[in-house]
Amino acid sequence: MVTNNAGDFRRLFAAQTLHAGLVILIPNADRTMQCCLCAAALDQLALFGEPVNQVLEVDLGGDDVTFALYDLPGKTP
DSSP, rough: OEEEEOOOOOOOHHHOOSSEEEEOSSSSOOHHHHHHHHHHHHHHOOOOOOOOOEEEEEEEEEEEEEEEEOOOTTTOO
């Protein structure tokens, strides 16, 4: 699941015993930038592996795309 709505989806996914993973696009960006961020997220997931019970946050730091991968509270992949 990919979303810009971090608060609602973190809460929904944290309530699940098992989920396939959540990708959160942090910046509120236009469709072109969202596509670029999604492509970068897919490349990063290819390195990290399956994000079972994890969240991958994708953000912009200036011109650089940054990533944070973490477990949802109380979950382990």
